Amino acid sequence: MRKTIFSLLAAGLLYSCGEKPISVDYTAMTDEERLEIAKEIAQSTIxxxxxxxxxxxxxxxxxxxxxxxxxxxxxxxxxxxxxxxxxxxxxxxxxxxxxxxxxxxxxxxxxxxxxxxxxxxxxxxxxxxxxxxxxxxxxxxxxxxxxxxxxxxxxxxxxxxxxxxxxxxxxxxxxxxxxxxxxxxxxxxxxxxxxxxxxxxxxxxxxxxxxxxxxxxxxxxxxxxxxxxxxxxxxxxxxxxxxxxxxxxxxxxxxxxxxxxxxxxxxxxxxxxxxxxxxxxxxxxxQAYSEANAANRAHIQEWLKENNLTYRDESAQEYIRAYTADKKPVxxxxxxxxxxxxxxxxxxxxxxxxxxxxxxxxxxxxxxxxxxxxxxxxxxxxxxxxxxxxxxxxxxxxxxxxxxxxxxxxxxx
The missing domain is CATH 3.20.20.140 (Metal-dependent hydrolases)
Known part of the structure; x- marks a missing residue:
């Protein structure tokens, strides 16, 4: 029953007394309720x-x-x-x-x-x-x-x-x-x-x-x-x-x-x-993410050059992960x-x-x-x-x- 209700909500097909469609206020729902409807929309919409x-x-x-x-x-x-x-x-x-x-x-x-x-x-x-x-x-x-x-x-x-x-x-x-x-x-x-x-x-x-x-x-x-x-x-x-x-x-x-x-x-x-x-x-x-990413990239390129490594080297990957872990805005x-x-x-x-x-x-x-x-x-x-x-x-x-x-x-x- 719950799945059916969410399916109808997602499609906008809930009716009152079998006559007029109910206007659904998605903004008043919880994040969890909206996500359930969003999943239904994603599956039923191209x-x-x-x-x-x-x-x-x-x-x-x-x-x-x-x-x-x-x-x-x-x-x-x-x-x-x-x-x-x-x-x-x-x-x-x-x-x-x-x-x-x-x-x-x-x-x-x-x-x-x-x-x-x-x-x-x-x-x-x-x-x-x-x-x-x-x-x-x-x-x-x-x-x-x-x-x-x-x-x-x-x-x-x-x-x-x-x-x-x-x-x-x-x-x-x-x-x-x-x-x-x-x-x-x-x-x-x-x-x-x-x-x-x-x-x-x-x-x-x-x-x-x-x-x-x-x-x-x-x-x-x-x-x-x-x-x-x-x-x-x-x-x-x-x-x-x-x-x-x-x-x-x-x-x-x-x-x-x-x-x-x-x-x-x-x-x-x-x-x-x-x-x-x-x-x-x-x-x-x-913009803040872009600037932080550019700064990280510049530092890493210089570090790779100094250490004679490439991005693909395993040790370089480890360093990059550690260095950038706390340096990017979310x-x-x-x-x-x-x-x-x-x-x-x-x-x-x-x-x-x-x-x-x-x-x-x-x-x-x-x-x-x-x-x-x-x-x-x-x-x-x-x-x-x-x-x-x-x-x-x-x-x-x-x-x-x-x-x-x-x-x-x-x-x-």
């Missing part, structure tokens, strides 16, 4: 996550070289996602980031690596077709959800993957890629990176402008995470379709951090009918919702979603949000702040589906 670096984790395991399939089905103590934790947290469509490090722009092999990572995702689905499925559209994700399958849509992180050949945009679209992040850690042939001070092109390059138009033509979502403000506004001027920041947070909380999106960019995203998907890394969420899952609040207050509920960057931000994740099993903690915090079931569904997937469909419609027109 949750899309805009960005996870799991394919690189697979690649770094070396399994692809050994001809083995990465064990995604077993709960792991490594990384932030596996099938068990994904199902526990209710995430249904984590976008697999086909990540290309900036070094491949110089040494070559970017397209080959992208193909390898795509192949590894495909092999997961081929190995466990009763649990996993690829997804190339919102309709695919909805159909997979009804079948109880975990969708693995894909996006390329760093347009270096297309190298200098515009036809590779269509090639990767045909491979199932549905968004592309234009840059990563360095300026590339497409445009300028927020992490690079060179400003090679002063925004989008001429080649980059062709890439944007080609993505519009194909119906591939343009991801504006990682690019400079100037590059963003060049994209916004040229793109005829909505644009998305798949894993960025609000710069208002981290002044001067160009990797996060400014209020002006959030407003332009909304004007373009796009959205920002809030990312979870502590340095993206909180960031809570509530800080993610602070960023959601900021976007909602600035432009409305229709322009925000979730983009964790799981497996890409190391040990910087907030308390209550360490892995894919913990999405209900976000939902519980949203309920605590007065968000409705309909609001939460928008944040979890409906906003992104709207954008995706509008990108597809722009391509058809």
């Amino acid at each position: 949750i899309v996550d805009g960005h996870m670096d799991f394919p690189l984790r697979m690649y770094n395991s070396g399994n692809d070289l050994n001809g083995e399939v990465f064990d995604f089905m077993t709960r792991s103590n490594e990384g932030n996602i596996d099938y068990v934790r994904a199902k526990e947290g209710g995430v249904d469509a984590p976008f697999m980031a086909i990540y290309i490090a900036a070094s491949y722009q110089e040494k070559g092999g970017a397209k080959v690596l992208a193909d390898t990572l795509i192949m590894m995702v495909e092999r997961l689905v081929e190995t466990w077709p009763d649990k996993l499925a690829l997804a190339r559209s919102p309709e695919d994700i909805e159909a997979n959800f009804k079948k109880g399958l975990l969708s693995l849509p894909m996006g390329i992180e760093n347009a270096a993957a297309i190298e200098d050949d515009l036809s590779n945009v269509e090639y990767f679209y045909s491979r199932g890629i549905r968004y592309m992040t234009l840059t990563h850690g360095k300026d590339n042939l497409v445009g300028d990176s927020s992490y690079d001070d060179v400003e090679t092109h002063g925004g989008l390059s001429e080649f980059g402008k062709q890439v944007v138009k080609e993505m519009n033509r194909l119906g591939m979502i343009i991801d504006v995470s990682h690019i400079t403000d100037k590059t963003f506004f060049d994209v916004a001027e040229i793109s005829e379709a909505p644009i998305v920041a798949t894993h960025s947070s609000a710069r208002s909380f981290t002044p001067g951090f160009e990797r996060n999106v400014s209020d002006e960019i959030i407003q332009k995203l909304a004007e373009k009918k796009g959205m920002v998907m809030i990312t979870f890394g502590g340095s993206f969420l909180d 960031v809570h899952v509530s800080r993610v919702v602070d960023h959601i609040d900021h976007v909602v207050n600035l432009v409305g509920i229709d322009y925000v979603g979730l983009g964790s960057d799981f497996d890409g931000v190391g040990d910087t994740l907030p308390e209550g949000l360490k892995d894919a099993s913990m999405y209900p903690n976000i939902i519980a915090e949203l309920l605590k702040r007065g968000y409705s079931r309909a609001d939460i569904e928008k944040i979890c997937s409906k906003n992104f589906f709207r954008v995706w469909k509008e990108v597809e419609a722009a391509a058809k027109s």
